[in-house]
Amino acid sequence: MIFNMEYETMPREALEAIQLRRLQTTVERVYANVPFFREKFQQAKVSPADIRSLDDLRRLPFCTKMDLRDNYPYGMFAVPMDLVVRIHASSGTTGKPTAVGHTARDIQTWAHLMARSLVAGGANRGDIIHNAFGYGLFTGGLGVHYGAEALGASVIPVSGGNTKRQAIIMKDFGPTIITGTPSYCLHLAEVAEELGVSFKDLKFRYGIFGAEPWSETMRAEIERKLNLIAVDIYGLSEVMGPGVAVECHEAKKGLHIWEDNFIAEIVDPVTLEPVPYGTTGELVFTTLTREAFPLVRYRTRDITALNPEPCICGRTHIRMNRITGRSDDMLIIRGVNIFPSQIESVLLDIEGIAPHYQLVVDRKDSLDVLTVLVEVNEKLFSDEVKGLQAMEKRISKNIKDLFGISAAVKLVEPKQIARSEGKAIRVVDNRKI
Numbered sequence: 001m002i003f004n005m006e007y008e009t010m011p012r013e014a015l016e017a018i019q020l021r022r023l024q025t026t027v028e029r030v031y032a033n034v035p036f037f038r039e040k041f042q043q044a045k046v047s048p049a050d051i052r053s054l055d056d057l058r059r060l061p062f063c064t065k066m067d068l069r070d071n072y073p074y075g076m077f078a079v080p081m082d083l084v085v086r087i088h089a090s091s092g093t094t095g096k097p098t099a100v101g102h103t104a105r106d107i108q109t110w111a112h113l114m115a116r117s118l119v120a121g122g123a124n125r126g127d128i129i130h131n132a133f134g135y136g137l138f139t140g141g142l143g144v145h146y147g148a149e150a151l152g153a154s155v156i157p158v159s160g161g162n163t164k165r166q167a168i169i170m171k172d173f174g175p176t177i178i179t180g181t182p183s184y185c186l187h188l189a190e191v192a193e194e195l196g197v198s199f200k201d202l203k204f205r206y207g208i209f210g211a212e213p214w215s216e217t218m219r220a221e222i223e224r225k226l227n228l229i230a231v232d233i234y235g236l237s238e239v240m241g242p243g244v245a246v247e248c249h250e251a252k253k254g255l256h257i258w259e260d261n262f263i264a265e266i267v268d269p270v271t272l273e274p275v276p277y278g279t280t281g282e283l284v285f286t287t288l289t290r291e292a293f294p295l296v297r298y299r300t301r302d303i304t305a306l307n308p309e310p311c312i313c314g315r316t317h318i319r320m321n322r323i324t325g326r327s328d329d330m331l332i333i334r335g336v337n338i339f340p341s342q343i344e345s346v347l348l349d350i351e352g353i354a355p356h357y358q359l360v361v362d363r364k365d366s367l368d369v370l371t372v373l374v375e376v377n378e379k380l381f382s383d384e385v386k387g388l389q390a391m392e393k394r395i396s397k398n399i400k401d402l403f404g405i406s407a408a409v410k411l412v413e414p415k416q417i418a419r420s421e422g423k424a425i426r427v428v429d430n431r432k433i
């Protein structure tokens, strides 16, 4: 099923005509109402009247998380506060968070796009949605919640945490769709199993997972352990929240970006020049319908590529590949660029390894040393020491083959690597540079 047939299957030309009209409106709005954008545009010697085609977008300057922080809390708002009905904040891992405002219409648009996303991910009216995304300043919980209501599904606002109670609710309420971060939902499956609740006996058909990068191998693991079809959803608080892009369950191959609401570009993270379709680079968004918090050429730091190929589901909106990392989380080890997800794909090709790992980087005698901690399953860990050493060697060799760098691999017992109720901690960088 498709939630909004007209817009989701719109021919390219019609879609681009809408994009241009909405881009012009957005640029006019930020120029008139947000001093930050007006000054940046003036410095770049470009005015709203210069935006005559979609290609003219490239003439506009970028903005970054740093700009949002500099204008914290309300400096980037494009409407007076009496039109703002909700404020979210992005998780600030370093320094100040970012405050993001929404008008009543922004909330409505978001709910609509989230409803589209839920349907693309396999949900429908009549489904019961177990929403394990956190509720609060983080946009995950409320974003999915309002979308589920707009769709007409029944939503259980269970939020993150209190995992034992979640297991009981899953058993008693019979939810058919689960939403949450992939690492938390795997954790939930482990806890449920310990309580004697098996996903094999539950009614889940689809799981819609996001808010952290995950891999194809992790998808296979989740589908097996949770006994459902797993799709990837993408969003970020600065741009809206969840529902900016989603995989369709028909293809499960890349996430459709709702292009009537956002323009996506991929740029080289160093030169900032746009790159061709299929080339990996940093994802940049321009919002087209946001009223309270419009953004022009916002650098997400997320690394992906765009795929314009037609999709079997019938949706015409461009697809982005899974996020493979962040341009600022990218580890540079002895001059080699490494994303945690690349290490993950090496690990999960090997049988007996749990999808929990951590990369630890140290600097010894001015040399970077990478240690990869990997959990193995109970059975494997009780094997002879010889067997474990052989596996450590094998993983180390695979990493060396792929990246050309040596890594010490250390297999650890199940549940030895710290996991959070929200996001997995994949990298511990101990280098003092």
Ligand SMILES: [Zn+2]
Residues within 6 Å of the ligand: 248, 250, 251, 256, 311, 312, 313, 314, 315
């Ligand atoms: Zn599709």
